[in-house]
Amino acid sequence: MTPRFGYLTETIFLTEDYMSKLSRNIQKQLGYILWQERSKRNLNILYVAKQMHLNVASFDKMEKGTFCISWRIYQRLLDFYHKDIQITLVRKNERE
Numbered sequence: 001m002t003p004r005f006g007y008l009t010e011t012i013f014l015t016e017d018y019m020s021k022l023s024r025n026i027q028k029q030l031g032y033i034l035w036q037e038r039s040k041r042n043l044n045i046l047y048v049a050k051q052m053h054l055n056v057a058s059f060d061k062m063e064k065g066t067f068c069i070s071w072r073i074y075q076r077l078l079d080f081y082h083k084d085i086q087i088t089l090v091r092k093n094e095r096e
Contacts, residue, residue: 028065035063037081052076
């Protein structure tokens with residue numbers, strides 16, 4: 001029989017791994033949405049990256065979803081665009 005403490009530690013580890021995947025997925029989708037917003041406003045990536053104090057390469061990767069930045073920078077971007085986040089659950093087969 002597995003000691004109870006070991007079981008709890010294993011459960012916490014799995015939960016943290018799941019949260020990490022969830023966080024990456026959210027950041028990837030958010031990066032894409034922020035890219036759409038920047039494009040809609042015809043803003044140059046160099047200008048926005050400079051406003052956020054990020055180098056252009058990191059900012060570009062963030063918009064593509066291949067680089068995660070701090071949530072604080074995401075919040076600054078949302079403030080810059082005067083936007084807020086609304087979360088909606090959809091069926092997996094309804095994703096874009």
